[in-house]
Amino acid sequence: MSKFFMQEFLLYSVYLAPRGNDRLMILGEQISHRHLSINDRLIGIVGDAGSGKSSLIKGMFPGLELSNHDHGMNPAKIMQIKDPLGSMEDAATFHMDMRFQTAFTQMHEIVTFVRTALVKRRRLIIEHFDLLYPYLDMNAEILVGIGEEIIIARPTVFGPTPKDIYDIVYPSAKYRKMAHTAEDITTLVIMKEYGMPKTWENTDVRKGFVMTFKNPPNVSPAELHALENRVKEIIASDLPVSYLNDEYIKIGDDNIKCAGPRIHVRSTGEVENFHLMKEIYHDPMSGEYLLVGTVGGQSDELRVNDLNNLNGF
Numbered sequence: 175m176s177k178f179f180m181q182e183f184l185l186y187s188v189y190l191a192p193r194g195n196d197r198l199m200i201l202g203e204q205i206s207h208r209h210l211s212i213n214d215r216l217i218g219i220v221g222d223a224g225s226g227k228s229s230l231i232k233g234m235f236p237g238l239e240l241s242n243h244d245h246g247m248n249p250a251k252i253m254q255i256k257d258p259l260g261s262m263e264d265a266a267t268f269h270m271d272m273r274f275q276t277a278f279t280q281m282h283e284i285v286t287f288v289r290t291a292l293v294k295r296r297r298l299i300i301e302h303f304d305l306l307y308p309y310l311d312m313n314a315e316i317l318v319g320i321g322e323e324i325i326i327a328r329p330t331v332f333g334p335t336p337k338d339i340y341d342i343v344y345p346s347a348k349y350r351k352m353a354h355t356a357e358d359i360t361t362l363v364i365m366k367e368y369g370m371p372k373t374w375e376n377t378d379v380r381k382g383f384v385m386t387f388k389n390p391p392n393v394s395p396a397e398l399h400a401l402e403n404r405v406k407e408i409i410a411s412d413l414p415v416s417y418l419n420d421e422y423i424k425i426g427d428d429n430i431k432c433a434g435p436r437i438h439v440r441s442t443g444e445v446e447n448f449h450l451m452k453e454i455y456h457d458p459m460s461g462e463y464l465l466v467g468t469v470g471g472q473s474d475e476l477r478v479n480d481l482n483n484l485n486g487f
Contacts, residue, residue, distance in 0.1 A: 184209075186327040186334070190482070191320055192378050193354045194433030195229045195420075201324070202233020209316060209326050210234070215292055218303030218314030220340045222347045223273075224436050225320045227301055231269070234318075235299060240269045272302040285309050304336035322346035322380065349381045352445045352469040355415055355438045356405065357383035358423065360450070360467055362430050363404050374465070376433070379481045382468035387454075390463045395452040398465075402450035405467075412443030446470050451478065 187209065192198055210217075221227050228240060268291060275284055288310060291298055300306060303314055317336060319325040321343030327334050357376065360383075364370050374385040413426035415438045423432045425442065432438075439445060448469050455464040455478055466478060 184326075184328045186325055189324040189326075190378050190380060191226065191322060191324045191350060193226075193350065193357075193383075193437050194376070195226070196433065197378075198226045198229035198434070199233030202230040203236070205230075205318070205324070205326060206234040209328075211315075214315045215295065215297050216288075216312070216314045217297070217299045218307070218317045218336055219299065219301045219320070220304050220317065220336050221320035221343050224351070225343070225347045226434070226437060227320055230318070230320060230324070231299060231301075235267065235269075238267055238269055238299070241271055241274065267297040267299065269299045270301065272300060272305040276305070281309050304340045307336045319343040320347075322350040348439070348444075349470045351437055351439045353378075353381060353383050353467075354432075354434060355425075355442065356409070356445050356448050356467055356469050357385075358430055358432055358438070359405050359408050359425060359442060359445075360385075360401070362425060362428055363401060363408070366428065367404065368401075379466065379468075381470050382466060382481060384467075385465040386457075386460075387463040387465070388461075390456070391454055391465065393454065398450055398452045402448070402452075405450065406448055409442045409445045409448055412441050414441050415439060453478075 189201060189205070192201060219227050219231065231238065231240065270284075272284075284306065288298060288300070288306070300314070303317070307313065313329045313335065315328065317325075317327045317329055317334065317339050319327075319339035319342065323343065323346060325339055325343060327339060329335070361372065365372060374387050377384045377386055408425075411426070414424075416424045417435050417438075418424050418429060420435060421431055422429050423435045423438060424430075446469055448467065449471075451466045451468070455466065456462075457464060466481070468481070
């Protein structure tokens with residue numbers, strides 16, 4: 175019996191992708207403990223730009239120096255492919271972003287670098303692995319796709335291919351961005367227009383967001399209707415949403431603190447079908463009280479326990 179018996183039977187695992195950078199890194203650390211083997215040498219990452227791939231990688235591989243990141247690129251890391259034999263002596267793990275790498279390097283050079291690294295038993299973490307796969311003629315030992323959900327798969331000759339994972343996570347990423355923007359608009363209204371300090375924590379739900387309170391908010395369904403309508407007015411105004419720095423975004427003329435400032439739509443008008451549930455829900459397990467907002471679905475027909483069902487909505 176194989177030493178990695180359980181891994182051989184893993185088709186895929188699915189995690190809800192959180193929106194805060196710290197939460198992404200914490201989840202990345204948990205994924206590495208649960209799914210990575212010491213013998214894994216080729217790790218393929220797929221997903222759209224701005225989906226949180228870099229934060230997830232930082233959590234999975236603490237201390238790894240990325241070839242590029244939100245603030246620029248590392249020319250030495252990008253050009254290491256030009257001298258693969260020399261580079262192999264300097265590090266055990268390499269990071270590569272195919273979208274950046276192909277701007278500076280021919281595909282045959284990338285393929286040669288990857289194959290050389292694998293022969294020398296180096297580990298490679300490759301973003302946008304779906305762009306390399308057709309030329310490499312081999313699959314990754316573990317595939318990680320990130321959109322609204324994070325999918326972990328151990329492909330075999332029977333699949334899945336990187337494109338299979340990409341085709342799932344790419345369309346769903348827009349809902350994660352819409353939900354985060356709607357969450358920050360709701361926060362902005364509550365704090366600026368209602369004058370309430372931020373006493374809640376944030377968590378995630380499929381195609382939506384959750385604000386968790388230790389004590390039940392004193393708010394009526396009519397007040398929740400009013401809050402929903404005000405958020406919808408801002409959405410309809412189609413205000414620009416832009417990154418300011420690692421802690422803040424700008425919505426129209428307002429700056430707001432944000433845990434994941436790059437995971438947003440470009441303008442409020444891109445948020446589709448926002449809905450605020452008109453009840454504060456109590457979680458008997460945690461004792462918390464939950465305010466729930468959703469985007470992109472047929473929200474008027476939803477029950478709260480439909481949000482994370484296996485069929486989505």
